[in-house]
Amino acid sequence: MARSNHSRFVILGFLADQPRSGYDIRKVVEASLGNFWNESFGQIYPALKDLEAEGLVRKAEGPQAGRAQRQAYVITGPGREALEKWVRTPAGPHAYRVETLVKVFFAPLVGPREARAHVARFRAEHGALLEKYRTIGAHLDQDCTGQPGLPYWKLTVACGLAVGNAYLEWCDEAEAVLARLEAGGTHA
Amino acid sequence: MARSNHSRFVILGFLADQPRSGYDIRKVVEASLGNFWNESFGQIYPALKDLEAEGLVRKAEGPQAGRAQRQAYVITGPGREALEKWVRTPAGPHAYRVETLVKVFFAPLVGPREARAHVARFRAEHGALLEKYRTIGAHLDQDCTGQPGLPYWKLTVACGLAVGNAYLEWCDEAEAVLARLEAGGTHA
DNA sequence: CCACTCATGTAAAAAGTTACATGATTCG
DNA sequence: CGAATCATGTAACTTTTTACATGAGTGG
Structure with missing residues (x-):
């Protein structure tokens, strides 16, 4: 191929x-x-x-x-x-590798505390990314008014925002689950 | 490094x-x-x-x-x-490449119709992926009851679901924007 | 003049995919 | 027996990152 x-x-x-x-x-x-x-x-x-x-x-x-x-x-x-x-040409399948998720997957080996640390870093990263997307979005509105590409470019930013927010919401969920595990669970 | x-x-x-x-x-x-x-x-x-x-x-x-x-x-x-x-060890920065978004970004060259086709394929792909995540989630509940890894594994599935849903919602938004462009816009 | 940014490029290594070759076992 | 699946492995190739080397122009 x-x-x-x-x-x-x-x-x-x-x-x-x-x-x-x-x-x-x-x-x-x-x-x-x-x-x-x-x-x-x-x-x-x-x-x-x-x-x-x-x-x-x-x-x-x-x-x-x-x-x-x-x-x-x-x-x-x-x-x-x-x-x-x-x-x-149609895009190929959407392949993505998320190291954080792999480490959460294997986190039973090291306990919920370590998993929470991963989640916290992930949250910080995506929080910063969201800020960046907002900035880009604002720049687009200011600098590209009237350009025919504008709506397309804004869509790509919108996608970043949508996914970034989803990650943050997942971080909330993960944090809650792991906190409960850490409080209640006996782990190695 | x-x-x-x-x-x-x-x-x-x-x-x-x-x-x-x-x-x-x-x-x-x-x-x-x-x-x-x-x-x-x-x-x-x-x-x-x-x-x-x-x-x-x-x-x-x-x-x-x-x-x-x-x-x-x-x-x-x-x-x-x-x-x-x-x-x-902390995960490295979350790098991901989304071919579909790049093509949407450059879609002004080929018009909203082509962009919509990309979005439609993206939707189909992530719809199928969501189905898969639901199946995996169900299997986890059935086959891994009581295993200490279960809550961690479910979290990774939850992340897939959260992000997949975000992609689908973005597809709705993109579809709406592009449909309007195609209806109203004069393009090359 | 010194540090910094602009600017181009190469070499080497690392990471990942694909295609192929090979052979055993199972199932119909 | 033939097809499909199980199973291992290699070679070639593509892709991507990293580090390095080089040099010009600008600002303090």
């Missing part, structure tokens, strides 16, 4: 919006796809080279805006076609 | 419960950690060899229950120690 190589298309996606350098792409991925996707330089720079070799992007000519070493890339016609094709 | 090599510990975790073969481990991971973790044979068999070389597990002796070729492994004292240490 041919692999889908998502990184390439994420890069193309941001070049479709405007010319950007590898460094720019990294930043914009972090700021917008944020916590449901990320790309490291180790992926971006080689991918840009490959994309150029295949004619899906080309180097922006002339003096670059900003710093001297900066090299922006521009998407090409075939690049746009490849991108749109990928966007239309 | 030394990597944590989670697979090893998941394997140890299931050997702590009872002796199992690589094949067994694969099955039990799928059945219990299910959709928030998975291990493939390509990870399990090499990992078992390594664990044995390090003295964290050993081969079960004598004729194996079940088939002839079956080779079960048993966790050792040091293995148990290493496992408990890992279970106590």
Whole structure:
């Protein structure tokens, strides 16, 4: 089964919006796809080279805006076609690994106290994430008014909020269950 | 930063419960950690060899229950120690990649109709997942009554349910937004 | 001038998936 | 006996992370 190589298309996606350098792409991925996707330089720079070799992007000519070493890339016609094709393609199954849940699963080995610590950290993490999503949402409303992408982008933020809230509610439930176990139970 | 090599510990975790073969481990991971973790044979068999070389597990002796070729492994004292240490160690940041959200993010390129298709598939996927979690929850209640791990295991299922429901609710919201866009909007 | 950020890139390692090869056992 | 399942394992490949090396420009 041919692999889908998502990184390439994420890069193309941001070049479709405007010319950007590898460094720019990294930043914009972090700021917008944020916590449901990320790309490291180790992926971006080689991918840009490959994309150029295949004619899906080309180097922006002339003096670059900003710093001297900066090299922006521009998407090409075939690049746009490849991108749109990928966007239309059904997503693969949603695989996710949640280390915290695995540790809660095995927590009978170490007792409810340790499990509660995991839950507490998980709560802090997702609390912070929710804050971040709220900030992103506010920025979107301010900076992107009128842009056709806005409703789509807000939906992705809404998903982060919905799931983040679900995690926090689960933390409440877990905390209650584990506190009762710790109070009442005899454990190793 | 030394990597944590989670697979090893998941394997140890299931050997702590009872002796199992690589094949067994694969099955039990799928059945219990299910959709928030998975291990493939390509990870399990090499990992078992390594664990044995390090003295964290050993081969079960004598004729194996079940088939002839079956080779079960048993966790050792040091293995148990290493496992408990890992279970106590704080989980790393919760990284997750949601391909569907990336495609929704870039969907302005292809219009609301395509975005709705992504949402519909996402809904079907998570609907099925919720069913699975309910089944697992029911099995837990039936088969694991009285086992000390039960409340912990139920918590992991509860988390799957909470998040799955959040995804479904988001699908409703997304569907509504996109339907409005498709009806009213002029798009490329 | 020094520290910091901007910027590009490579090399190596780690992690994970997939496909394949092999053979035993069970069930119809 | 043939098909399906049980069972183990390897090799190749893809993907991703991490660490490192390098150097230019900016601000104090």
